[in-house]
Amino acid sequence: MIGLGLIGGSVLRAAAAAGRTAWGATDSTVDAEAAVADGFTATVDVAGALRDAAERDAIVVLAVPLPAVERVLPLVAEHAPNCLLTDVTSVKVPVLDVVGRRLPDARFCGGHPMAGTAESGWAAGSATLFSGAAWVVCVEDDTDLDVWREVAALALDAGAHVVPTNAAAHDEVVARISHLPHLMAGVLAAVGAVGGPLAAALAAGSFRDGTRVAGSHPELVRAMTEGNRASLLPVLDEALGRLGAARGSLASTGGLAATIDAGHEGIRELDKYASAPHTGVRVDLGAPDARVGLLALGERGGRITALDGDVLTGEVR
Amino acid sequence: MIGLGLIGGSVLRAAAAAGRTAWGATDSTVDAEAAVADGFTATVDVAGALRDAAERDAIVVLAVPLPAVERVLPLVAEHAPNCLLTDVTSVKVPVLDVVGRRLPDARFCGGHPMAGTAESGWAAGSATLFSGAAWVVCVEDDTDLDVWREVAALALDAGAHVVPTNAAAHDEVVARISHLPHLMAGVLAAVGAVGGPLAAALAAGSFRDGTRVAGSHPELVRAMTEGNRASLLPVLDEALGRLGAARGSLASTGGLAATIDAGHEGIRELDKYASAPHTGVRVDLGAPDARVGLLALGERGGRITALDGDVLTGEVR
Known part of the structure; x- marks a missing residue:
């Protein structure tokens, strides 16, 4: 594990x-010491x-913010170029691009566990953070499905279920359901704060819910939103268009x-998807159309939700 | 109580x-029958x-959506013109205006309990809905403080604390901390739904929190946001300006x-207001500067938080 936030x-x-x-490594002495104090193997x-990963043929997991991925990859290239490589960064196309540039022969498969809290650092983490959460494991045209299986197995071991998609679809969807909500929360919080103490005294559920993630660590929010610039811009334009239309309509009619x-x-539509009955599915990673089936x-x-050799089982709604 | 939602x-x-x-009255047979079935006195x-209110010198509470207030006021003028009158509508300037037009001599003082759920109708209510909630009781230049005291006493009896402000300040602040959040939740939900089933599968806390009130009954959301048009427009412009600036910055730098x-x-600012230590305060409604003190x-x-004759006690942070 590179990065112990x-x-x-x-x-x-x-x-x-x-x-x-x-075992883990991090630039942060605070996080490394905290991990060691909690009984884990961690170092700066x-x-x-x-090098330990290369010796033991371990999976290398990059768990650093996007701007740091580029700095860490040369170390991976130097010390563990043949290890399976994945990441848990919140944008996938930029990571795919930088790995392609820095480590074109990497046995790489990107990932993104969709869980988090407003807190950050080692102390905020827990072994059950991913229980019941979605963990995207990316399927690109050239993804080695053996690597994919090992990354999926790690996600399942962590208690998550695996959602297969590609980097471009992931980035477009997270712009809608995570990055735009973070920006909107920031805008709402700033507009609310202009109301001063009376606003604080009267703020109820709609404001508290709508601004909750505005309390997140600004650097982490910047890393994920700015890192997803290409996908976020058109989504931000959709939101501006809808909000502008509301403004126009309120002003005119x-x-x-x-x-x-x-x-x-x-x-209602999203709730309908999320609450529809499950149907069991089975994907054989050895089949010629496995990639198509996953996507x-x-x-x-x-x-x-489970993996047995090359046979994946799961569900669709 | 006129209106039993x-x-x-x-x-x-x-x-x-x-x-x-x-006792209560409502146009809704469903709500009236449900209230009676629960052991309350209710009628259509x-x-x-x-007329019962006039006979017993009761407080008349208008608990109908803003568009219905104008329809109910002529009945109040005809059957209970001398009763104390208040309302629990979510906008205050429009109610003040319509009462001024329809019942200029009313012994009126507007109110707004800041509590609610995404549900509506009698069945969704409870005796403890207002426990610990803020209940705005408006202080205008010409508010009769005897009327104000009786409305405040009702709010305190319902378990709420009373926030004194005037209709204009109320409407401006609720545009920031309630009406804009409802519109933003709607925009977020619509933009998220474009992402289809994959969006539903990946949506986590930030999206669920940010869109929670988009599930509210659309008619109620329309009534409160459209009813607060004058105060909501400039606040919506502030939000558009901030979101547009984010768009420009993301696109350029x-x-x-x-x-x-x-x-x-x-x-952080709003949290600071909300978590600062309390100081006890005391307002004597009989004092010449009582209105200034309340505002x-x-x-x-x-x-x-409490009322004893003309002496109000409370707290400020």
Whole structure:
């Protein structure tokens, strides 16, 4: 595990709890010392940890913010170039690009566990952070499905279910369901704060819910939103268009039905997907159309919940 | 109580639980029958209920959506013109205006309990809905403080604390901390739904929190947001300006620090107001500067928590 913040620290704990031999390295003395104090193997010697990985043919998991991925990859190239490599960064196309440039022969498969809290650092993590959460494991045209299987196995060991999709689809969807919500929360919080103490005294559920993630560590929010610039821009334009239309309609006719009804309909549609009955599915990674099957499963909102050799089982709604 | 939906039904239950003699009327046969089945006095004869109020010198509470207030006021003027009158509508300037036009001599004082759920109707209500909630009781230049005291006493009996402010300040602040959040939730939900089943599969805390109130009954959201048009428009422009600035910055420099930092700072400021230590306050309604004292208390985020004759006690942070 390279990086022992909230996500990396939680993966390390979860992997160890699943019986895997796991160790971590980080630039942060605070996080490394905290991990050691909690009984884990952790160091600030990233190169040394990578050499251990090469010796033991371990999976290298990059759990550093996107801007740091580029700095860590040369160390991976130098000390553990043949290890399976994955990451848990919140954007996938930029990581795919930088790995392609820095380590074109890497046995790489990107990942993204969809869990987190407003807290950060080793101390905020837990072995159960990923229990019941989605963990995206990317399927690109050239993904080695043996590597994919090992990364999926790690995610399942951590208590997550695996959602197969590709980097581009992932980044477009997380712009909608994570990065835009973080920006909107920031805007709401700033507009709310102009209301001063009276606003604080009157703020109820809608404001508290709508601004909750504005309390997240600004650097982490910047890393994920700025890192997803290409996918976030058109989504931000959609939001601006809808909000501008609401403004125009309120100013001209006084009506907000279109905005409010579209939102209500949207939440009903998403709830319908999320609450539809499950159907069991089975994907054989050895089959010639395995890649197509995985991507189709993800597109339909499906998930992999277990793995036995090359046979994946899961469900789709 | 005129109107026995979520809010009116909850006020009726809370008033009865506090030992008051309370009865309700509504256009909704469903709500009236449900209230009667729960052991309350309720009818669809609004005029009759108002005549009872006039006979017993009761407080008349309008708990109907803003568009219905204008329709109910002529009945109040006809059957209970001398009763104390208040309302629990989510906007205050439009109610003040329509009462001024329809019932210029009313002994009126507007109110707004800041509690609710995504549900609506009698069945969704409860006697404890207002426990620990803020209940705005408006202080205008010409508010009769005897009327104000009686409305405040009802709010306190319902388990709420009273926040004194005027209608204009109320409407401006709720545009920031309630109406804009409802519109933003609608926009987020609509943009998220474009992501289809994969979006539903990956949506985590930030999206669920940010869209929670998009599930509210669209008619109620329309009533409160459209009813607060004058105050909501400039607040919506502030949000559009901030979101547009984020878009411009992301497109040009790739940076979102200004947006994210302002949101983080905003939430810290509001949290600071909300968590500062209390100081006890005392307002004598008989004093010549009572009105000024009440408004200053509200502006500082203060609240009234008890009432003994003309002496109010409360706290400010």
